[in-house]
Amino acid sequence: MSRWKPDARGRLEKAALELYNHQGFDATTVAEIAARAGLTERTFYRYFADKREVLFPGDSPLADTLADATATAPVQLPPLEVIAYALTEAVPVFEERGDLIRQRQAVIAANPELQERELTKLATLASTLAHALRERGLQTTTAILAAEIGIAAFRVAYELWVNDPDQNTLAQRIQETLDTARHLATPAEQVAATEDGSLTGQENVA
Amino acid sequence: MSRWKPDARGRLEKAALELYNHQGFDATTVAEIAARAGLTERTFYRYFADKREVLFPGDSPLADTLADATATAPVQLPPLEVIAYALTEAVPVFEERGDLIRQRQAVIAANPELQERELTKLATLASTLAHALRERGLQTTTAILAAEIGIAAFRVAYELWVNDPDQNTLAQRIQETLDTARHLATPAEQVAATEDGSLTGQENVA
Numbered sequence A, B: 001m002s003r004w005k006p007d008a009r010g011r012l013e014k015a016a017l018e019l020y021n022h023q024g025f026d027a028t029t030v031a032e033i034a035a036r037a038g039l040t041e042r043t044f045y046r047y048f049a050d051k052r053e054v055l056f057p058g059d060s061p062l063a064d065t066l067a068d069a070t071a072t073a074p075v076q077l078p079p080l081e082v083i084a085y086a087l088t089e090a091v092p093v094f095e096e097r098g099d100l101i102r103q104r105q106a107v108i109a110a111n112p113e114l115q116e117r118e119l120t121k122l123a124t125l126a127s128t129l130a131h132a133l134r135e136r137g138l139q140t141t142t143a144i145l146a147a148e149i150g151i152a153a154f155r156v157a158y159e160l161w162v163n164d165p166d167q168n169t170l171a172q173r174i175q176e177t178l179d180t181a182r183h184l185a186t187p188a189e190q191v192a193a194t195e196d197g198s199l200t201g202q203e204n205v206a
Helices: A008-023 A030-037 A041-047 A061-072 A079-095 A098-109 A112-135 A140-163 A170-182 A188-193 B008-023 B030-037 B041-047 B061-072 B079-095 B098-109 B112-135 B140-163 B170-182 B188-193
Strands: none
Touching: A008 A030, A008 A041, A008 A098, A030 A041, A061 A079, A061 A112, A079 A098, A079 A112, A079 A140, A079 A170, A098 A112, A098 A140, A112 A140, A112 B112, A140 A170, A140 B140, A140 B170, A170 B140, B008 B030, B008 B041, B008 B098, B030 B041, B061 B079, B061 B112, B079 B098, B079 B112, B079 B140, B079 B170, B098 B112, B098 B140, B112 B140, B140 B170
16 A cells, blocks of 8 residues: 555545535534545645535636537537537536536535525526627627526536436436427427427326 | 605615615615614514515515416417516516616625525526426426526516616517527527527627
8 A cells, every 4th residue: 555645636525525425514624524535634725725615616627618619619500509519518527527426416405505606606607608609709698598598408417417327328418408498489389299209398298 | 744654665675775785785784774764673674584685585576476477378388488478477576666676786786695695596586487387287307498598588688678778678678588599599590581680699790
């Protein structure tokens, strides 16, 4: 066993999420997180300003990926397809961290204050996306609406995936959810006519 | 001058909004609000649990109106048209309170904590709307997406209206914004072909 311990950040994150889930976010101290990770508090503070930042890091690889993908999506795509393109590009950011993400969601779901913080983070993400869409030449209203529905679609897809990761991949969930979004303006008759097992339209009440 | 003072609640709200705007939300006390309204603190607490509740009342006529209108919208409407119907029904809730609403927005815009609270309120509103859409027989995903885009559209329309109330009515702004939402899935060519001066599609960079 080497005394050199690599990936201090990753180990602190893992230890923190385990403690937040076992004993609650509020009840967990930085000292406990560091101890569980076999590191010092000092090392914890090299990576995180406080215990909340483990859940809400200052830099957002997701925001960067969405903004970059939005900027580079093919020019002729309609707004909703730009969103589809950007969200699909962001999938690997999540899939490579599947278990940590599920633990993080459970911690947030158990704590109303963290839920408020998560909403603020999602609103910031929507602003980033809207800004990137305006940079493509979209009008402000179009950009904001496309960004909001993009984030909403992502959130729904993400929740379906987190709750049942073996059923479908995140990419499939996003595809499914965006199909639904594409048909929100479609009259019920047309939805019924395109019966393809997707999530669009009305449920059978049979 | 009669010593009987009607509409205590309305006067407290008006006094509070004026003080929040003049001297800041954090710096304002309940005692100051009551004094400005010519009432006692005791009366204030008969209507509001605390000074934040003036901005975020426990009961939401907007949520009730949206839920009721969603329940009674014509059966055959596509999800986005149900939203259009519900938002249009909610317009009078706002138009009759135009000035108070503008003051409220200014207070919230100046205070990050109040902004977080407003996001939470809007998320709750989206949940209420999604629930009402599910009650109509829509699938969960469809209901959530329609509700999210409905609230986003409303927020955009509302902001346009608050910032420039003389340009268009709130009802017109909602109509405009929903037109944009209807065309998010439309390829750029088709958007260009339906040149009608609405907000859809890409800006002219001429």
